[in-house]
Amino acid sequence: MSGLISIILLFSVMSCQGQEPNLSYRLKQGNRYSLDISVQQNTFSENSTRENEVSLDLKMIIHFDIISQTGHDTYIAEARYDNIFLSMFAPAMKIDLNSKAGKNSMLGAMIDSLEKKSFKIQLNGDGSFIMYGDINKFFYDMYDFDISGEEERDVIIKTLKEAFGNNAFQSICNIFINIYPSLPGMKHWEKEFTYYFNTKPVKMINRFFLMKQTDNQLTIQGLGMISAEEYFMESRNNTTYSSSATGSQTYDLLIDPETGWLKSAASRQRILIKTTIIKDSQLPSGLAIPSYTETTFNIKGKIEN
Numbered sequence: 001m002s003g004l005i006s007i008i009l010l011f012s013v014m015s016c017q018g019q020e021p022n023l024s025y026r027l028k029q030g031n032r033y034s035l036d037i038s039v040q041q042n043t044f045s046e047n048s049t050r051e052n053e054v055s056l057d058l059k060m061i062i063h064f065d066i067i068s069q070t071g072h073d074t075y076i077a078e079a080r081y082d083n084i085f086l087s088m089f090a091p092a093m094k095i096d097l098n099s100k101a102g103k104n105s106m107l108g109a110m111i112d113s114l115e116k117k118s119f120k121i122q123l124n125g126d127g128s129f130i131m132y133g134d135i136n137k138f139f140y141d142m143y144d145f146d147i148s149g150e151e152e153r154d155v156i157i158k159t160l161k162e163a164f165g166n167n168a169f170q171s172i173c174n175i176f177i178n179i180y181p182s183l184p185g186m187k188h189w190e191k192e193f194t195y196y197f198n199t200k201p202v203k204m205i206n207r208f209f210l211m212k213q214t215d216n217q218l219t220i221q222g223l224g225m226i227s228a229e230e231y232f233m234e235s236r237n238n239t240t241y242s243s244s245a246t247g248s249q250t251y252d253l254l255i256d257p258e259t260g261w262l263k264s265a266a267s268r269q270r271i272l273i274k275t276t277i278i279k280d281s282q283l284p285s286g287l288a289i290p291s292y293t294e295t296t297f298n299i300k301g302k303i304e305n
Contacts, residue, residue: 020184020185021185021186021187021210021213021218022184022257022260023180023181023184023186023210023218023260024073024125024126024180024184024260025073025075025123025124025125025126025127025180025259025260025261026073026125026258026259026260027066027069027075027123027259027260027261028066028259028305029066029067029068029069029075030066030305031065031066031303031304031305032063032064032065032066032303032304033063033064033066033077033259033261033301033302033303033304034061034062034063034064034301034302034303034304035061035062035176035177035262035299035300035301035302036060036061036083036299036300036301036302037058037059037060037061037062037172037176037297037298037299038058038059038297038298038299039056039057039058039059039295039296039297040056040057040058040295040296041054041055041056041057041058041293041294041295041296042054042055042056042293042294042295043055043291043292043293043294044291044292045289045290045291045292052091052092053090053091054088054089054090054092054093055087055088055089055090056087056088056163057085057086057087057088058084058085058086058087058163059083059084059085060081060082060083060084060085060164061081061082061083062079062080062081062082062169062172063079063080063082064077064078064079064121064123065077065078065079067120070122072125073124073125074122074123074124074125075122075123075124076120076121076122076123077120077121077122077123078118078119078120079118079119079120079121079133079169080115080117080118080119081114081115081117081164082115083115084099084111084114084115084164085099085100086098086099086107086111086159086160086163087099087100087101088159095155095159097155097156097159099111104156106145106152106153106156107156107160109145110142110145110156110157110160111160113138113141113142114138114160114164117135117138118133119131119132119133119134119135120132120133121133121173123177125180125260126178126180126181126182127177127178127179127180127191128178128182129173129177129178131166131169131170134166135164135165135166135169136161136165136166139157139160139161139165142157142160143157162198162199167196167199167201168196170194170196171195171196171197174191174193174194174195174204175195175204175206175224175249175251175267175297176253176262176265176267176297176299177262178191178193179191179206179208179220179222179253179262180260181208187209187210188207188208188209188210189207189208190205190206190207190208191205191206191208192204192205192206195226197226197245197271197293198293200228200232200243200245202226202227202228202229202245203226203227203228203229204224204225204226204249205224205225206222206223206224206249206251207222207223207224207225208220208221208222208251209221209222213257214257215257216257217254217255217256217257217263218254218255218256218257219252219253219254219255220251220253220255221250221251221252221253222250222251222253223248223249223250223251224248224249224250224251224269225247225248226245226246226247226248226249226269226271227245227246227247228244228245228246231243231244231276232244233278238280238281239277239279239280239281239283240277240278240279240280241275241276241277241278241280242275242276242278243273243274243275243276244273244274245271245272245273245274246271246272247269247270247271247272247293248269248270249267249268249269249270250267250268250269251265251267252265252266252267253265256301256303259303261301261303262299262301263300263301264299264300264301265297265298265299265301266296266297266298266299267296267297267298267299268294268295268296268297269293269294269295269296269297270292270293270294270295271292271293271295272290272291272292273290273291273292273293274288274289274290275288275289275290275291276288276289277289
């Protein structure tokens with residue numbers, strides 16, 4: 001009898017190992033799929049004081065309401081932000097924002113306005129997507145706000161646009177929604193796309209691996225490589241400089257096998273920025289200044305019928 005049980009267990013394990021992974025989205029019209037996202041980011045330079053460090057803390061929920069399905073695995077969704085929190089401290093740029101502190105009433109009003117807006121996207125089974133809506137137009141409307149200080153308004157709108165605008169939305173979706181292979185049956189695959197880091201487009205290649213598959217959960221791990229395909233030239237305060245970016249990102253993703261929706265994720269990103277002085281009244285030409293940006297992402301997924 002014990003030998004029969006051993007054979008049954010062996011065939012059960014072999015069947016599980018040989019099972020073709022179903023790695024795609026299987027969403028339902030009328031359901032809401034949400035991602036509760038927390039981002040903590042710190043930028044510092046080896047040659048700078050604390051005055052030049054930048055810290056950013058973001059929290060948000062992104063809702064995706066599936067309004068129609070076109071084709072076997074193509075969905076039209078209405079997306080919107082909810083429960084936004086933003087805190088940014090950058091002494092060198094004279095930025096000190098906190099949407100919950102009560103001292104930036106304009107920031108809170110603009111966030112409330114953003115949370116009332118929605119836009120449409122097309123989401124494909126592998127996680128690739130097309131944006132039909134324009135988030136950036138919501139920020140243009142904010143210039144009509146009745147304000148007391150134009151400079152403060154401009155800083156807030158610029159910061160919100162960088163954190164939640166078209167490029168930011170596409171980047172967060174590319175790294176946490178665009179996660180499945182384009183062909184069925186694959187257990188390791190790559191995804192390549194443009195990622196916006198500090199508003200600059202860089203090339204990102206994610207390599208994912210299916211680590212574990214059960215009836216209750218899929219476990220996917222991954223490593224992303226980030227590189228700028230060219231140097232970025234900028235001028236500020238009579239200084240001209242170029243910069244480049246290289247880095248990596250790790251992923252630990254837990255997936256609901258029935259819908260393909262993310263249950264939870266932990267991810268860490270580290271990017272090296274090398275800034276080279278081209279022209280400056282005080283610094284020598286050719287001086288290279290390295291800085292580092294470390295970002296942690298924690299995400300929880302939710303499905304509502």
